[in-house]
Amino acid sequence: MTGHALAGLAVANAAVVVVGSCLLWGVRGLCSWAEVARLSGLAYMVGVAALGVAFTLELVLGVPFGLATMGITCVVLAAGGLVLGRAFRRPRPRGFGVERRGLALVAVSYVALVGVYLEAVFRAGRLAPLSNFDGWAFWVPKAKAIYFFGGLDEQFFRELANPTYPPLVPALEAAAFHAMGSPDVVTLHVQLWFFLTGFVAAVAGLLAPRVRAPVLWPILLLVLVAPRVVNRSLEPQADFVLDYLLALAALLIALWLVDRGAWQLCCASLFLAGAMLTKREGQLLAACIVVAALAASWRTRRLAWPRLVLAGAAAFVLALPWRIWFQSRDLTGELPSSGFLGLFDHLDRPWPALRSVVGALLDTGLWLFAVPLAVVAIVLAFAGGARILPAYAALVYGLSAAGFVWVLWSFTELELPYDQDEGVNLLARLCGSLVVLSAGLVPLLLDAAWRGSDGPGDGPRTEADGP
Amino acid sequence: MVVCLVLAAAVGLVYFAKAVDALGDAAAANAVANYDDRELAGGTALGVDQEALVAARGLIPEGETYRLVVGPQATNIGQFTRYFLMPRRTAEDARWVVCYECDLSRFGGELHVLWQSDAGVAVGRLPG
Numbered sequence: 242m243t244g245h246a247l248a249g250l251a252v253a254n255a256a257v258v259v260v261g262s263c264l265l266w267g268v269r270g271l272c273s274w275a276e277v278a279r280l281s282g283l284a285y286m287v288g289v290a291a292l293g294v295a296f297t298l299e300l301v302l303g304v305p306f307g308l309a310t311m312g313i314t315c316v317v318l319a320a321g322g323l324v325l326g327r328a329f330r331r332p333r334p335r336g337f338g339v340e341r342r343g344l345a346l347v348a349v350s351y352v353a354l355v356g357v358y359l360e361a362v363f364r365a366g367r368l369a370p371l372s373n374f375d376g377w378a379f380w381v382p383k384a385k386a387i388y389f390f391g392g393l394d395e396q397f398f399r400e401l402a403n404p405t406y407p408p409l410v411p412a413l414e415a416a417a418f419h420a421m422g423s424p425d426v427v428t429l430h431v432q433l434w435f436f437l438t439g440f441v442a443a444v445a446g447l448l449a450p451r452v453r454a455p456v457l458w459p460i461l462l463l464v465l466v467a468p469r470v471v472n473r474s475l476e477p478q479a480d481f482v483l484d485y486l487l488a489l490a491a492l493l494i495a496l497w498l499v500d501r502g503a504w505q506l507c508c509a510s511l512f513l514a515g516a517m518l519t520k521r522e523g524q525l526l527a528a529c530i531v532v533a534a535l536a537a538s539w540r541t542r543r544l545a546w547p548r549l550v551l552a553g554a555a556a557f558v559l560a561l562p563w564r565i566w567f568q569s570r571d572l573t574g575e576l577p578s579s580g581f582l583g584l585f586d587h588l589d590r591p592w593p594a595l596r597s598v599v600g601a602l603l604d605t606g607l608w609l610f611a612v613p614l615a616v617v618a619i620v621l622a623f624a625g626g627a628r629i630l631p632a633y634a635a636l637v638y639g640l641s642a643a644g645f646v647w648v649l650w651s652f653t654e655l656e657l658p659y660d661q662d663e664g665v666n667l668l669a670r671l672c673g674s675l676v677v678l679s680a681g682l683v684p685l686l687l688d689a690a691w692r693g694s695d696g697p698g699d700g701p702r703t704e705a706d707g708p
Numbered sequence: 709m710v711v712c713l714v715l716a717a718a719v720g721l722v723y724f725a726k727a728v729d730a731l732g733d734a735a736a737a738n739a740v741a742n743y744d745d746r747e748l749a750g751g752t753a754l755g756v757d758q759e760a761l762v763a764a765r766g767l768i769p770e771g772e773t774y775r776l777v778v779g780p781q782a783t784n785i786g787q788f789t790r791y792f793l794m795p796r797r798t799a800e801d802a803r804w805v806v807c808y809e810c811d812l813s814r815f816g817g818e819l820h821v822l823w824q825s826d827a828g829v830a831v832g833r834l835p836g
Contacts, residue, residue, distance in 0.1 A: 354724060361731035368738040370749030377750040382791045389795035396797060400790065424794075427746045459717035466723040471730060609719060614712065621709050690709055 243367070246421035246428040253420035254285070254435045260319045261288025267325030269504035271334045279449060282442020286489055287508055289413065289439065290515035291318050294559050296412035297518050301562040305391040306412070308419050348449070351458030355445075358465055359438055366430035366475035373476040374665055377426075378402055380478045384414035385424050395570065404572040407563050409518040410479040426477070433475040433482075440485040441465065444681045447492060451696065452688040460614070460687070464680040469607040469669065479520050480670045484677035486516040487526050491637055492681035494534045494552075498545075498629050499696040506552045513556035518563060521575060525644045526674055527556060533636035537629050577651040584651040593657040594649035598642055601659075601668040602675065611676045611683075612638070618686035625690035634682050638675055645671045751788040757808075760829035761792050764806050767822050767831050773799035779809030779828070803834045 261284035262277065271277045277284075295314050296306070304310055371377050379401040386397040387408070398404050417432040418424045441461065448457050464470065474481045490512035497505035513530070516523035531553040538545035567575075577583060584590070602612045615638060622631035645668065649659055659668050689695050738746070748758045768774050774796055776789050785808060790798060793806075805819055807830040812819060821832040 354721075357728060358724060361728045361735070364735040365731040365738065368735070368741070368746065370738065370741060370746035372749035372753060374750065377791045378787050382794060385791075385794045397794075400798070402787070427743060455717075456713060459713060459720050462724060463716050463720040466720060466727045468723075468727075471727045609723060614716060617712055621712070687709060687713070 243425075243428055246423070246425045247367075247431060249420040249422055250417060250428065250431055250435070253417065254432075256315055257288035257292060258285045259288075260292060260315050260322075261285050263319040263322030263326075264288070264291055265322070265504075265508070266331055266334075267322035267329070268507045269502075270326070270329070270331035272332065273336045274334050275337055277334050279446045282439050282444070282446045283489075283508070285435075285439035286443045286485065287511065288318075289436065290486060290511045292416070293409040293413050294511070294514050294518060296416065297407065297409050298559070298562055300387065300393050300408055300412060301566045303392060306387055306415060307391055311416050311419060345454045348454035348458060351454065351462060352445075354462060355441060355458075355465065358462070359434075359441070362437065362471075362475065363431070363434050366434050368427060369430045369475060371426045371429075371477065373473075373478060376477045379406070380411060381414065381426055381429070383408060383411035384418065384429075384477075387411055387415035388418040388424050393566070399570075399572065403574060405567045405575045406479070406520060407518040407523075407560070409515060410482050413482075414477060429477050430475045433477060436482055436485060437474050440489070440677075441680075443485075443489055444492065447496070448681065448684055452684045453691070456687045456691065457684040460684045461680050463609060463614070464611055464676060467608045467611060467676060469663070469673065470677075480673055481677070483516055483519040483523050483526075484674045486512045486519060487523065487530070487674050488678040488681055490516060490527070491530050491678050492685070494530060494549075495630060495633055495682060495685055496696075498534060498537055498633055501545075503548075506548055510552035510555045513553065514559035517556060517560035522644075522648070522671060522674075524560070525648075526641055527553070529640035529644055530637055533633050533640055536636050537633035577653070579651065579653055581651075583653075584647070587650065587653055590650045590653070590657055591646060594646045594659070597649055597657060597659040597668060598645045598672075601645075601666075601672045602642065604669075604672075607663065607669055608672065608676045611679045612672075615675070615679045615683050615686070618683045618690065621690035622686040626693040627686075627689035627695045629695045630686055630689045634686055637678070637682070641675055748792070751785070751792065754785060754788055756785050756788055757825060757827055757829050760806075760808070760823075760825055760827075760831070761789065763823040764789075764831045765793055765796075768793065768796050768804045768806075770795050772804055773797045773802035774804035774806055775800060775802040776806045776808065777810040777814070779811070781809055803836060805830075805832050805834060807832070 258281060262281070264287050265271065265280060265284045271280065292314060295318060299310060299314065300306060371381065382397065382401055386394045393408065414429060414432065417429060421428055444461060445457070490509045493505045493509035493512065497509065513527045516527050531549060534549050535546060538549065579586065615634065619631045619635050648671065649655055649657060661667065663669055744758065744762060748761065751761065752758065774793065775798060776786055778785060789806065809828045812830060815834065818834055819832040821830050824830040
């Protein structure tokens, strides 16, 4: 049973890579097969986001969810990418030239370490029990409901906790159930392993040609071995999926601020849409990322702002149908019970909320020192002469932390100072997004500090960037 | 910056070893359990009677509805039962009854009990 389920998952995730590769070729172009291999992680995550968004829209529109729908969606998205590539006259990938920097000794050593780590995570997750409360209480039941009833079953979505939480992860998990041939909640952990592996490969693939291996890999490994990532990244809930999507969106926007490649903004917009359809806080964090990018691009605002606003608006439009669906059914719980302005009746809360957020971000027992390292990297990049990247990163971290304070302040049912068990700790989940984000942004910042400028591009586009 | 990177690399390698060790232990512990233990792990933490839920899943057909009636000591098992018995739906007027430490006399002798445990859990069907 498990072997069959694992084989099904492998085939399904290979299909996601193909879909994502077609889309990436369409928006970016892929010059060589070595480049296809290097960006296969990014292609996989593009496929995950695109399919997750498409499945969510189909569920909201009432399209019956099943293997046929999944297959047709994959074909349509892949064909869309190929049509886009033809329209932009993208050349086919040719040759297998291995990129020199990818073969450095440090890189090879760390690739081996990360490989050993991912194998260990796989072994632990393959037979893991479903013991996480949120997992069995509503994330997996929602996935089961989509699997069994072929759609957003109103009775279950009304009865289960947090009915307004978006359905992207349950839809992807339901797709995994179809791929496995049964609602196998044990092997489901392996699907989360694919997401983790895809994210790691995406960050490494994006940064390998621009960031030196001794800068990139130790930081990436440091984030991966943070105790909370080790213990909880395979739990079948949405927290880490949200973190991956937001981290990739923020990283691509950071690269866009330096390179101005349209494909980077297109992919970032897709990841932002995916994040908004993954968890409620995805909207908050997506807004923080877009506002940070707007502020960091102040000097080129005439050129940059329309594009950034368009990318943010496109992501919001893709997330809108879900909001219409749950609001039309009077499902509640999305906003603080006291409303947006009710927080001013609780002016005793911001200070303990701020202390709780700072404490959670600096909790070395959960995150080692990923966030302090990000702060040091921002300072070093500024000191080294870079301006755009450190300003953007400082704003992303700062605005997000302010957003977390707002959450604790305005949801007055949360007792302050906030000190819940880690398994159900809302703040630990929120902070996870900034920690995972550090896996991509910190190497970029340290590289900028090393170079003494924002990056090798500093503005000009490469041919592969497309229109 | 070099200090920063050396520190990150050193901490990363130490915790890498710890992580691989811990993950190996977790894999070994997970391998010992059987599939039901893994699927019911969340309920085990709540003190749910595994045997009863497995029996209920075996007896109640997938397309049927059921009602969960709980005694005063077992009030927090509703969510887990709903998850475990999916795709069976809950309904207040369902013929199938999962009585979890409840008082069977409330059914006035009409409940045809198909499975019962010493711990006071019963699965049965009402006429109609």
